Amino acid sequence: MPFKSGRRLAEPVFEHVAIVGVGLIGSSIARAIRRSKAANKIILSDASKEVLLRAEALGLGDDYRACAKSAVKDADAVILCAPIGATAAIALEVCGSLKRGAIVSDVGSVKGAVIRAIAPHLPAHAHLVPAHPVAGTEQSGPDAGFSTLFLNRWCILTPLQSTSDVAVSKIRLLWESFGASVELMTPEHHDLVLAITSHVPHLIAYNIVGTAADLEEVTRSEVIKFSAGGFRDFTRIAASDPTMWRDVFLNNKGAVLEMLGRFTEDLTSLQRMIRREDGDGLFNLFTRTRAIRMGIVKLGQETAEPDFGRRIAREADDEA
Amino acid sequence: MPFKSGRRLAEPVFEHVAIVGVGLIGSSIARAIRRSKAANKIILSDASKEVLLRAEALGLGDDYRACAKSAVKDADAVILCAPIGATAAIALEVCGSLKRGAIVSDVGSVKGAVIRAIAPHLPAHAHLVPAHPVAGTEQSGPDAGFSTLFLNRWCILTPLQSTSDVAVSKIRLLWESFGASVELMTPEHHDLVLAITSHVPHLIAYNIVGTAADLEEVTRSEVIKFSAGGFRDFTRIAASDPTMWRDVFLNNKGAVLEMLGRFTEDLTSLQRMIRREDGDGLFNLFTRTRAIRMGIVKLGQETAEPDFGRRIAREADDEA
Numbered sequence: 001m002p003f004k005s006g007r008r009l010a011e012p013v014f015e016h017v018a019i020v021g022v023g024l025i026g027s028s029i030a031r032a033i034r035r036s037k038a039a040n041k042i043i044l045s046d047a048s049k050e051v052l053l054r055a056e057a058l059g060l061g062d063d064y065r066a067c068a069k070s071a072v073k074d075a076d077a078v079i080l081c082a083p084i085g086a087t088a089a090i091a092l093e094v095c096g097s098l099k100r101g102a103i104v105s106d107v108g109s110v111k112g113a114v115i116r117a118i119a120p121h122l123p124a125h126a127h128l129v130p131a132h133p134v135a136g137t138e139q140s141g142p143d144a145g146f147s148t149l150f151l152n153r154w155c156i157l158t159p160l161q162s163t164s165d166v167a168v169s170k171i172r173l174l175w176e177s178f179g180a181s182v183e184l185m186t187p188e189h190h191d192l193v194l195a196i197t198s199h200v201p202h203l204i205a206y207n208i209v210g211t212a213a214d215l216e217e218v219t220r221s222e223v224i225k226f227s228a229g230g231f232r233d234f235t236r237i238a239a240s241d242p243t244m245w246r247d248v249f250l251n252n253k254g255a256v257l258e259m260l261g262r263f264t265e266d267l268t269s270l271q272r273m274i275r276r277e278d279g280d281g282l283f284n285l286f287t288r289t290r291a292i293r294m295g296i297v298k299l300g301q302e303t304a305e306p307d308f309g310r311r312i313a314r315e316a317d318d319e320a
Numbered sequence: 321m322p323f324k325s326g327r328r329l330a331e332p333v334f335e336h337v338a339i340v341g342v343g344l345i346g347s348s349i350a351r352a353i354r355r356s357k358a359a360n361k362i363i364l365s366d367a368s369k370e371v372l373l374r375a376e377a378l379g380l381g382d383d384y385r386a387c388a389k390s391a392v393k394d395a396d397a398v399i400l401c402a403p404i405g406a407t408a409a410i411a412l413e414v415c416g417s418l419k420r421g422a423i424v425s426d427v428g429s430v431k432g433a434v435i436r437a438i439a440p441h442l443p444a445h446a447h448l449v450p451a452h453p454v455a456g457t458e459q460s461g462p463d464a465g466f467s468t469l470f471l472n473r474w475c476i477l478t479p480l481q482s483t484s485d486v487a488v489s490k491i492r493l494l495w496e497s498f499g500a501s502v503e504l505m506t507p508e509h510h511d512l513v514l515a516i517t518s519h520v521p522h523l524i525a526y527n528i529v530g531t532a533a534d535l536e537e538v539t540r541s542e543v544i545k546f547s548a549g550g551f552r553d554f555t556r557i558a559a560s561d562p563t564m565w566r567d568v569f570l571n572n573k574g575a576v577l578e579m580l581g582r583f584t585e586d587l588t589s590l591q592r593m594i595r596r597e598d599g600d601g602l603f604n605l606f607t608r609t610r611a612i613r614m615g616i617v618k619l620g621q622e623t624a625e626p627d628f629g630r631r632i633a634r635e636a637d638d639e640a
Contacts, residue, residue, distance in 0.1 A: 134549045153548055193538050198549025204524055209609040211586045218513050224615040228473055229454045229518025230557050237550050239613035242606035249594050249602055266531045274569050282569055286562035289529040293559035295544040
């Protein structure tokens with residue numbers, strides 16, 4: 001890292017890919033497949049007629065099917081990109097129609113619950129390779145996607161011990177062709193790591209924006225005006241898709257509550273430092289947290305420029 | 321808003337400005353004065369010899385004085401830009417040397433405590449116009465400043481009832497020449513508004529970065545790698561200057577603890593929603609918070625692009 005584009009493919013990874021759910025992530029995958037030539041044919045499906053028509057107008061796929069069952073039936077790989085809460089119903093609907101040897105993958109931010117939702121419906125001849133690309137923006141819908149969303153981002157795969165190695169390496173290759181780095185871990189560890197790096201940060205952002213909106217002493221217009229003081233950084237993630245995030249919290253309840261508990265304990269001790277005017281304690285914490293930021297900048301997950309590295313991704317997309 | 325540059329001045333606002341403390345904000349003010357021609361002469365002073373030499377190497381002022389007393393003695397306006405904790409000592413040092421009719425201003429993120437630190441030392445012939453530009457980056461030092469830092473940002477003035485209107489309008493004009501919009505409020509209200517829009521957000525960001533750093537189950541390298549999931553947005557503000565922020569919390573203790581109390585209450589109720597799997601409650605909160613974000617984008621305090629509008633400011637600076 002950082003890559004300028006994805007891994008070059010000698011030949012397509014799949015003949016035929018079906019994407020079920022064409023929002024920010026699903027539409028970005030469709031675009032990334034076009035860019036990397038990772039598949040010869042892309043079939044798109046979405047529960048919303050409007051979204052599917054929009055995907056067609058944008059020319060994101062080769063075929064468009066309102067019926068998920070018919071979308072997946074000839075696919076070598078099926079990628080489920082709907083909100084986590086809809087996964088069980090979609091799995092139930094499509095699993096009976098899967099081609100022999102088909103690989104089912106997904107993009108959910110929670111892995112334990114997604115596996116529990118899909119696995120019972122999966123025929124013995126098919127393979128499940130759960131995936132989570134750690135990338136996104138606060139935008140939603142097929143227009144919001146772009147082909148370089150996954151460039152220089154991580155994609156975590158959480159295969160079961162029984163999963164075929166060939167299936168895992170094909171999904172790995174797919175993500176590497178999008179410019180992502182792939183890491184494997186257990187579903188349980190994934191859910192714990194993401195609870196602290198993603199789920200609890202979103203929860204806190206939603207919470208402070210809600211607290212600010214409810215104040216009587218400070219008007220909403222004042223909150224908006226003076227947001228450049230720090231608050232603004234929270235509103236970006238608090239504008240993320242409500243359905244997706246509701247499902248994340250309902251489906252990763254255990255790890256989220258655990259990490260939230262630690263956050264709250266630490267906040268109580270920080271509160272006490274302020275109450276007791278413990279300047280050294282505050283200074284020490286504030287110095288320590290700088291090191292983490294430097295690690296992130298160093299690892300290319302962020303630039304030192306205060307634009308979050310997204311400018312680079314967008315520019316690469318413009319060039320494509 | 322948004323402005324492309326600051327208010328055009330028919331003539332300089334001040335003949336002679338002294339800036340005490342040449343960090344991110346002080347050095348940006350020096351650059352902004354040059355750009356707007358708001359003063360004919362800029363004298364810089366800093367407690368650190370190294371910082372002052374660097375300011376001189378960058379050519380930020382017309383004169384450089386290690387001794388704050390000597391820096392202020394001919395100034396029509398003195399702007400204190402040192403951390404809040406140093407304000408009382410600086411005020412004690414310089415106030416006896418102020419020219420007749422001089423205006424003293426500052427840039428502190430807390431106003432009640434700053435006024436209490438300066439007012440007792442101020443001679444009757446001088447004027448105090450406390451100011452707080454709501455702008456900044458996570459960078460520190462004279463190299464980090466830029467002339468358009470205040471463009472399309474708010475600057476809050478908190479004059480006392482006894483303050484001369486002429487002095488207030490001069491400081492207002494100075495900030496407007498930098499491209500800022502000026503708003504007046506009482507020091508008490510300022511401290512409450514900033515507690516929720518800036519101080520508590522910083523505290524929470526510092527706290528979650530600290531929590532993540534202390535985990536045993538999740539390695540620091542994992543936290544850094546997968547930070548794009550949301551955590552990254554917090555690390556930016558948790559990398560802000562530790563001295564400045566220690567002083568903010570020590571000096572706005574009352575309002576910060578009050579707002580933190582409300583945040584914690586709300587977080588407890590959000591935690592309960594997750595525990596009880598109240599999907600509708602979560603969805604409603606997450607939908608409500610989107611509206612606040614839209615207000616911020618609409619008001620030009622942010623662009624819809626996920627780069628926080630800072631690209632625009634930087635580009636305007638490059639053109640200058």
